[in-house]
Amino acid sequence: MRLFYRVLLILLAAVAGLIAVVVYFTAHPHLPAYQAPQQLHYLDQWSPADRQTYYYTPQGTQVKGLRYNWFSALELPFSQQPFAAPEYLARFGFLVDPQQKASAANPGNLPVGFTRHSNPGSTVEYLDITCAACHTGELRYQGQALRVDGAPAQHVLPSSVPTLRGGSFGQALVASLATTYYNPWKFERFAHAVLGDDYQAQHKQLRREFKTALDTFLAVAWNDTHRGLYPTLEGPGRTDAFGRIANASFGDAISPDNYRVANAPVDYPHLWDMWTFDWVQWTASAKQPMARNIGEALGVGATLNFFDSHGQPLQGDARYPSSVRVHDLHLIEETLQKLKPPVWPEALFGQIDRPLAAKGRALFTENCAGCHVPQVKDEAGRRVQQLTVIALDVIGTDPNTANNIADNRYDVSALQWDPAELAKMNVTLFPHSDEPLDLHQLSVAKGLAYITAFVEKHAYDAAGISPQEQDRLNGYGLPIAVQEVRAYKARPLDGIWATAPYLHNGSVPTLYQLLSPQSERDETFYRGTFEYDPRHLGYRTEAFDGGFVLDTRISGNHNSGHEFRAGPRGNGVIGRLLQPEERWALLEYLKVLGSPLEQQVPAL
Template sequence: MVILRIFYRVLLATTLLLCLGIAVLLYYVVNPKLPAYVPAQVRYLEQWSEADRQTYYYTPQGTQVKGLRYEWFTALELPFSEQRFAEPEYLARFGFLIDPQRKASADNPGNLPVGFARHQDPGSHEQYLDITCAACHTGELRYKDQALRIDGGSAQHVLPSSVPTLRGGSFGQALVASLAATYYNPWKFKRFAHNVLGDDYDAQYDQLRTDFKQSLDTFLRVAWNDTHRGLYPTEEGPGRTDAFGRIANASFGDALSEKNYRVANAPVDYPQLWDIWTFDWVQWTASAQQPMARNIGEALGVGAPLNFFDANGQPLQGADRYPSGVRVRDLQRIEETLKHLQPPSWPEDLFGKVDLALAAKGRGLFAENCAGCHVPPVTSENGRPVKHLVSIPLAAIGTDPNTANNIADNRYDLSSLQWDPAELAKLPVHLHPTPDKPLDMTQLSVAKGLAYVTAFVEERAYREAKVTPEERPAMDGFGLPIGVLEQRAYKARPLAGVWATSPFLHNGSVPSLYQLLSPQDERPSTFYRGTFEYDPRHLGYRPEAFPNGFLYDTRISGNHNSGHEFRTGKRGNGVIGRLLQPEERWALLEYLKVLGGPLEAQLP
């Protein structure tokens, strides 16, 4: 009896501890640790017109956040209160950009942050939440209680992951928590349903609950799949996502076969977009060529619906390939608008006057140490100034290798799609170099696989949008094919406006330009990300600790801050130039403030 009582007590204590642990876990999962939001006066630079800005911010792409309706999103409450999840001040804590002076408008009826749009599919009465490219490619710098908006710059939000962690901080995780709390709390769901349905509450309540559960289940499946497979071991944090890894896992893993899941341990920063329409190749590894295919891939990555199979589970064939949600005319509208975007010009009244004499010295140092890679030759082709960017082999640049290696090495089995090589040959896909043997559909790279997927999607979307043959070259973008270039290299882009694009390197592992010009051993091994506070001396976000900031550890795979070094030693393996003395670094920074802007013409 004594032994039995002891056993029951131990069992009871263990059960209580387990329940307490689950309660603590749930508490932290639904209460993410977020930085505080402090309102500030938003200032806009003269990069383009206000009309262009609003077009860029709120033109939909055709994405869906896992079937989430726009009115659902605006009506959601936080798990433990009646506060709306979509309140601008709350979403700003995830790093999304708002303007306290802005009010709801026809383009933005929910008064949501930059890049939160809505769309309605043909034949449907539902309006879906649509996350656009502006959400990830708009930046902000804060200094002296002013928020300087950088249109086309690098976002610093925590968007993609729905994997639950004790730290929280991810928009995806917090959204799933609010969805689950709304569905499983009957009082909360009743309020939600009244807000969404209004006078149709009684007639449509059951259908709303069914549709809502379907969307919630989709979120939960993705969160569970990503978690138990350990697909994203390198935490992305603010301003980063493993774009190719996530698109490949969604397109080839979720939609085709669990055998196609690959560990995605190569988060990259969101790059700036000004002048991108002049680049001969885009993406960090210079792997994509055609603007429309690039934008379709981006839309698919953010959640535009895509079907590979029919209702019976059979692969779609011929002209039936592939129905999707992408809105090609809206994508072209965004692309055309971005041609107007100018690099940001250094605001002397906010950040301080430029020392033009020092900048002139920096101009000489730039010509000596930087121009060979970052000032590409320019030609005129088909009415476009084309900048032929330099790609630097991984062995030479020495930066974190995961992104380049994963794109070069990962292979996927797409044989279940039953692609006919003769059919592929008719698509506007150009592989560089041209393969010397037939493609193996059981071992296809992510770049090639996505190129053919986007080609099929593009063809179908063009037909449905009634794009004429005469319109096609402009819709594609200068008549360019869907080019695919696979190389273990990273591209060097032009540096106009680079002062506004912190942090640096493709994975955002170096906080400031001053540190980028310094040897690796002078760069911090850890620093904090997620702040918008700007350091106009070192040209970067401030790296100091702040409440609920994200600790970036450069010792983790995918986060390395190696390479692109100016230091004494043999060139190669990350050493790209001689050691720059501190006074030379300051001179270079002064020049980088004016490079590509109106102040450059004032240099002596």
């Protein structure tokens, strides 16, 4: 019996030790240090006013009910340092300007893409994380920083699943929320900061409301963890966008039976000229701008209700209330139409070798233009680029994203949709089929198309927007069109030098490696740095403290495909082997492609 108790004590001590380790790394995430640049430079991509509109216009996201003044008042778990301090949030990869001060648009002095909104009829201000948080980049070189608006971000945003490594904004936020609630001294400081003169009258209500928000965060973390929904760690600059939106829309909101493993992280795409594309998303699966933006807002946390307070599915015009803000989404879309691709900053990154760029232009025409220079047509006065969509068995890149979108099915029958009503909606499915929709096995693309159609209609009706104005806000009168293909799109390469890492899943760190055979690409490399390599065109890959190791051998992270190497074409081989000197020439041309500097490249 004595031996039994000894073993039991050892086991309990081991469990307690493991819990202590998890708590420690959750409260002290392993993050890179933040060092402010000597100077932050902005490119001439649009006006300063457009930049501020893009950075701080709310979309209607609510981050699980977290309020703006709550976020501003949070402390770190084991200190009184503000969680929202710019120098701390910058360690997650969020972008701050060292000279930035609080302003009317940004009263909390928060990073790019952190803003606030109130819902109609309410004065409560929610923390609203916008598309600018994920689609604004920054490059560092020799102590200088270059802001690239519309470029992919490198932050660690989505996951709240606890890991020993830490490093996720979501995980650290949950830790601060939990210690604020359960540490009475912290909560008292928090309550005084939030309530001010209303401390006595509203203290108990604040504690109840804060606990409700905390429980929501903890429930998501537990659900994601014990179900193992996100086995492929996303790391900086990546998220499984479709997987997370599907799990939120079909799993959280409808039925746990709809949860699907999301093992296909993708990089945030760059946004300049996106409004001219015939299809968007990595898999060329969406068309209408408003529906695309509503889907993005839902994925980041806009509210969505399918059922009434009695658990019955909403019907008719009651479908589906959401916090999305259609006027603001359209304002962001219109603003992005002014965004110009970045121009290579010769004063920061070095002069262009124009004769070498001329050789690169000939190589680009021979090897790249067939996919990356799309045909252009005019549609009702709009310039439309018809992008090339390349099948998986040709391009050979990691298949998880395309396969998950094509294969995963969801049961939405609990919503009691009428197929006859669906057929009359402003939704077009590609490829067309006369087969009736099976609401017990609906694909993610089709399911989200109809959900966004209902959300869109409800938002327009609530705002009193006329059908004619709806066509304008939708974008060029386009329907909510979706297609499901096992393929990825090839987009134009203007400004591609500023959009590392490469491939849809960010598995190739530099453009030089992308032009090389897979055998010459890094099998593992560090992500999360802003330090730029102006020779190879990408972020630096060396080890650094707090960096995230991307292992390309893991499912969802493969760096296969898009290869230039000797051998038969297909299965990922798209062109002949390029000699090193040819790769350098191509890189020199890709620095100027689509910019005014291209006009200075001499003819051969």
